[in-house]
Amino acid sequence: MRVTLQQIADRVGVSRPLVSMVLNGSKGSMRISDSRREEIESAARELGYIPNLTAQVLSGKASRAIAIFNANVTQYSLSVLTAQFLRNAAKFNYQLLIDTSFRRTDEEYCRDVGNMLRRSPDGAIILGQLPPQALALIQIPTVVFQQYDLFGCRNGDFYPDLAAGGYMAGLHLLSHGHRKAVYVCTRIHSQTHDKLTGLRQAWREAGLPDEDVIAIEAMQLSEPVEGHLLSLIREKGCSCGLMSNDFVAARALPFLRRNGIRVPEDFALIGYDGNAFAYLTDPPLSTISQSYDILSSAALELLLERIEKKESGCDIPRLHRFVKPVFFQGGSCGCPCEPPPVLGWSRDMLFLEERFGDRIVTYEDFIAQHKPIKKKNGETTINRSHSKNNQRGEAP
Incomplete structure (x- = not known):
């Protein structure tokens, strides 16, 4: 009682x-x-x-609660981001009220927002985009993460820097001696195309043409993606690839093996998102991590600052900050990587940082290790000082 x-x-x-x-x-x-x-x-x-x-x-006291809208926990990356918010909110002595619905009408959005606000949260984190009429209901401090409108304009506080992630993948593959790459995705005309932009930027800085980075758009092909990928590897000389997410990369590994293509000896690949299962593949998957720990901490700190300053309503000036990713070094890129002690683990994990922090390289350190080097004759080559493990053994 x-x-x-x-x-x-x-x-x-x-x-x-x-x-x-x-x-x-x-x-x-x-x-x-x-x-x-x-x-x-x-x-x-x-x-x-x-x-x-x-x-x-x-009585005017804080509720010590923060609302999170659009936490679609059926999507892997958003569920991991939500878990990071839960973990980091506790460090600030706050609890989270989580809106887990995703597909709904505008009327349902307004109803759910109203129900959440009745619980008197001190502020709100908005993941993605809310209908204008639902957003107008939120007259408390807010932070918006990765919000894009229908025309591609950004109207949020924090975004993952996808172009920087593609650039990192490109620099690393070039450092292993690769000169022709594949980018595998669902479609180019989406937010994730920035990864391809970054990948091609690395190729241009190395003096290589855009044509040497070939994109495979699954939704644009009449033939199976698998056959097209094999053709590019066997007939076009593509020796490496960036996969648009870790699930695509993890599925590619056994497929390539079944078709006699060794990873990374014949084809090196890098995934994207930094999912925890990356270290459980064979070989362990090298991947670009979205830095959800950094993103969630920064978002919470900004929200608490706005709560303190009583900045409320949907007209809050947005920060427009792109958060750089980090690199997780597995073995699929060509770097040496010992398999994990799978049977020795006591439990599952959501974050690579929990067990493999020594294999995670920040963006700043990564660029310092991989920065292009200008030669006296004006040519550009790639810095390989970061790695003694180029398995291809080719000259830049």
Whole structure:
């Protein structure tokens, strides 16, 4: 049975309004000594009193709760991002109210937003895009993560820097001596095409033509993607590839093996997203990680700052900050990588950082290791000082 304010008042021998003033922060004209306040708080702890959140909010106290909208936990990357928000919110002594629905009408959006706001969160994290009428209902401090409108314009605070991720993959593959690459994705005309832009940027800086980076768009092919990939490897001389996500990369590994193509000796590949299963593939998958830990921490810090400053409403000036990814070094790119002690693990993990932090390279360190080197004759080559493990053994 829930402990009431009256029970605490009876224990201490004071009035119920006095107990309410102390525990719920309600305003009143009553004066109370420090010793009596401590006596009331001590009795509340001993009886296991749980404060009435509604009463505290009505009295002007913070709810210590943050709402997250559009946390589609059926999508792997968003579920991992949500888990990072849960873990990092606890560090700030906040709890999360999570809106897990995804496909719904505008009317349903407004209903769900209203239901969430009735729980009096201090602020909100918005993942992606809400309908304008639902967004207008949110008159509390907000932070928007990766919001794009229908025309590709960005209107958020934080975005994963996909172009930087593609650029990192390109620099690393070039450092292993590769000169023809494949980019495998669902379609180019989407937000993820920035990865291809970054990949081609690395090729251009190495003095190589765009034609040496060939994109495979699954939705644009009349033939199976698998056959097209084999053709590019066997007939066009493509020796490496960037996969648009880790699931595509993980499926490519056994497919290539069944067709007599060794990874990384015959074809090196890099995945994208930094999913925890990357180290369980054979060979362990090298991948670009979205830095969800960094993203969630930065978003929470910004939101708490806006809560402190009482910046509310949908017209808050947005930060427009692109967060650089990190690189997880597996073995699929050509770097040496010992297989994990799979049977020795005590539990599953969601984040590569939990066990393999020594294999994660920040963007700044990665660029310092891979930065292009200008020769005296004006030519550009790739810095290989980061790696003693180029398995192809080709000259840049």
